[in-house]
Amino acid sequence: MTNEEAKELIAKYNAGQCTDSEKALIEDWYMQLSNHEHDLSDKRIEEIGQEILQQLPKPDPEERIAPSREEADSNPPRIENPKTVKLIKVISGIAAVLLLWYGNYMYITANRTPTNQETTSIIQPGSNRATLTLSNGKKINLSDAKTGVIIDVNELTYNDGTPIENPGETIGTQTLSTPKGGQYQVVFKDGTKIWLNAASTLTFKTSPSYLATREVSLSGEAYFEIAKDKNRPFKVLTSGQVIEVLGTHFNVSAYKDDVTTKTTLVEGSVSVNQNIILSPGEQANLTGSKITVQKIDTDNAVAWKNGEFMFLKEKLRDIMPKLSRWYDVEIAYQNEDLANRQFSGTISKFENVAEVLRMLQLTGEINFKIEGRRILVMP
Numbered sequence: 001m002t003n004e005e006a007k008e009l010i011a012k013y014n015a016g017q018c019t020d021s022e023k024a025l026i027e028d029w030y031m032q033l034s035n036h037e038h039d040l041s042d043k044r045i046e047e048i049g050q051e052i053l054q055q056l057p058k059p060d061p062e063e064r065i066a067p068s069r070e071e072a073d074s075n076p077p078r079i080e081n082p083k084t085v086k087l088i089k090v091i092s093g094i095a096a097v098l099l100l101w102y103g104n105y106m107y108i109t110a111n112r113t114p115t116n117q118e119t120t121s122i123i124q125p126g127s128n129r130a131t132l133t134l135s136n137g138k139k140i141n142l143s144d145a146k147t148g149v150i151i152d153v154n155e156l157t158y159n160d161g162t163p164i165e166n167p168g169e170t171i172g173t174q175t176l177s178t179p180k181g182g183q184y185q186v187v188f189k190d191g192t193k194i195w196l197n198a199a200s201t202l203t204f205k206t207s208p209s210y211l212a213t214r215e216v217s218l219s220g221e222a223y224f225e226i227a228k229d230k231n232r233p234f235k236v237l238t239s240g241q242v243i244e245v246l247g248t249h250f251n252v253s254a255y256k257d258d259v260t261t262k263t264t265l266v267e268g269s270v271s272v273n274q275n276i277i278l279s280p281g282e283q284a285n286l287t288g289s290k291i292t293v294q295k296i297d298t299d300n301a302v303a304w305k306n307g308e309f310m311f312l313k314e315k316l317r318d319i320m321p322k323l324s325r326w327y328d329v330e331i332a333y334q335n336e337d338l339a340n341r342q343f344s345g346t347i348s349k350f351e352n353v354a355e356v357l358r359m360l361q362l363t364g365e366i367n368f369k370i371e372g373r374r375i376l377v378m379p
Contacts, residue, residue, distance in 0.1 A: 122352050122354065123327050123329060123352055123353040123354070123370065123373065124327075124352055124353075125181075125326060125327060125349055125350045125351065125352060125353070126180075126181035126182055126183060126198055126326045126327065126328070126349075127144055127181070127182065127183075128142075128143075128144050128145075128146065128147050128182070128183060128184055129142075129144050129178060129179060129181065129182030129183070129184070130142045130149075130176055130177065130178045130179075130182055130183075130184035130196065131176075131177050131178075131179075132149060132156070132174060132175070132176050133174065133175040133176075133177070134167065134168055134169055134170065134172070134174055135169060135171065135172025135173050135174060136168060136169045136172075138167075138168050138169075140156075140164060140167060142158075142164075142184060143158065146158040146159065146160060146162065147159060147184070147185055148184060148185030148186060148187060149164070149176070149184070149185070149186055149187070150186075150187045150188075150189075151170075151174070151186060151187070151188050151189065151204070151206055152170070152189050152206075153170060153171055153189075153206050154170070155167070155170065156170055159185060159187055170206055171206055172205065172206060173203065173204070173205050174203070174204060174205070174206055175201060175202065175203045175204075176196060176201070176202045176204075177200070177201040177202075178196050178197070178198055178199065178200050178201075178220070179198070179199065179328070180198055180199045180324070180325050180326075180327075180328035181198060181325075181326060181327060181328040182198055182199075183195070183196060183197055183198055184196050186202065188204075188227075190214070190227045190229065191227035192214075192224070192225065192226050192227045192234065193224075193225040194216070194222050194223070194224050194225075195222060195223040195305050196220070196221075196222050197220060197221035197222060197223075197253075197304055197305075197325070198220075198221075198325040198326050199220055199255070199325045200218070200219065200220020200221055200222060200255075201218070201219045201220055202216055202217070202218055202220075202222060203216065203217040203218075204216040204217075213232075213235070214229070214232050214233065214234040214235065215234075215235040215236075215237065216235070216236055216237070217236075217237040217238070218236055218237070218238050218252055218254055219238070219239070219254060219255070219256060220253075220254065220255055221251070221252065221253040221254065221255065221304070222251070222252055223249075223250075223251045223302055223305040224236065224245075224248075224249065224250055224251070224252070225249050226245050226246075226247050226248055226249075226268075227247060228246060228247025229246065229247065230246055233245060233246050234246070234247075236252060238252060238254035238261055239254060239256070239261065240261070240286060240289065241254070241261055241263070241272060241273060241286050242272075242273055242274070243263055243270055243271070243272055244270065244271045244274070245268065245269070245270045245271070246268075246269075247268060248265065248266075248267060248268025248269060248270055249265075249266040249267045249268060250263060250264060250265045250266055250268070250270055250278075251263070251264045251266070251298075251301050251302050251305070252264075253301075255321070255325075257321070258321070259287060260285050260286060260287045261285070261286040261287075262283055262284070262285055262286075262301070263278065263283065263284040263286075264282075264283040264296065264298055264301035264302070265278040265279065265280050265281070265282055265283075265298075266280060266298050266302065267280050268280070272284045272286075272291060273291065276291055276293060278293065280298075281295055281296065281298055282294070282295055282296070283295075283296045283301065297312065300312050303346070304322070304326075304349065307348060307349055307350060308346055308347065308348055308349055309322065309323075309345075309346065309347050309348075309349050309356060310345075310346045311343050311344055311345050311346070312344050313342045313343075313344055314342060314343060314344070315339065315340055315341065315342055316338060316339050316340070316341050316342075316343065316360075316366070316377065317339035317340065319343060319360075320339075320375075320377070323353060323356060323375070326349060327353045328373065329353065329373045329374065329375050330373060330374045330375070331374075331375050331377065332374060332375070332376050332377065333376075333377045334376060334377060334378045334379070335378075335379060338366065338377050338378075338379060339377075341365060341366060343360055343363065343366075345359050345360070347359050353370070353375070354370065357370075357375070365379075366378075366379070367379065
């Protein structure tokens with residue numbers, strides 16, 4: 001297979017047109033390369049080939065290919081599996097793609113010329129940062145050495161039990177907000193836990209008001225683990241949407257600059273706007289006043305909470321805002337058509353932004369330039 005043919009196969013994969021065998025094997029070995037296995041010797045390439053072959057279906061002795069007359073005259077009969085023959089051809093193509101990807105990566109790594117800003121500073125990932133605004137207007141910058149805060153009517157503490165000094169009035173409406181590049185957890189007295197993603201705001205009332213209503217308002221993204229209470233449902237209010245639950249785990253993405261608000265159920269049951277009931281593994285998508293429901297991989301929706309970026313045939317226009325919020329950077333496109341290109345991959349969100357961009361660059365279809373805190377997307 002030539003490099004051009006290999007590039008066509010990469011494009012076929014990104015367009016979602018690969019066979020199941022092509023897709024599974026390409027993704028498996030692509031992820032090995034993206035996890036920094038950069039010392040591929042000839043021996044290692046041969047080992048990879050053998051490992052791929054071991055994943056193929058075993059030959060079926062019932063399936064035969066009839067030999068030609070010349071072959072029958074000159075060679076003894078031999079059993080072949082047409083499926084295996086077809087997959088051997090697939091493996092040859094995949095091997096070429098792996099080498100092409102590896103070559104692209106090494107070329108990008110060796111020949112990429114950083115900007116002045118890149119040589120003087122590295123854009124680091126976000127961290128535990130948040131501000132708690134009390135009902136009296138007092139703002140408390142929460143410790144970045146802690147991961148969460150426990151809300152109680154009598155006191156405020158971090159989730160390791162450390163008290164927050166001089167919080168002032170703790171009764172009334174409070175707001176927990178994370179900046180770009182921030183995340184934080186809040187735990188309520190009833191045991192409910194909420195993880196707040198970057199550039200998000202959660203508004204709530206403290207006890208006894210909270211215990212009576214169990215209601216919060218969200219702008220941005222949060223993952224919820226709701227303590228069960230059959231007598232008092234928990235409500236999450238977002239723009240144009242009311243989510244009601246008794247006790248369950250779910251994720252809500254409701255950023256103001258996103259076209260769609262997404263509610264993903266991991267376990268339990270939730271009601272969206274009183275007329276749509278979600279089952280585990282389903283996602284409600286609110287666009288305007290219309291709600292649609294689809295089955296999805298919940299790992300993808302909650303990857304951020306588990307410390308990862310996970311993209312599954314996701315358009316760049318949806319990927320880059322996530323990077324913008326977490327790394328606190330501006331995104332610009334040299335060509336707006338680039339925003340429609342699709343990518344798949346998984347990487348820790350605690351890598352610096354250059355590592356995430358390099359993963360996307362491995363396809364050879366996209367390039368990035370870092371200028372201070374601005375990322376330019378280029379062909």
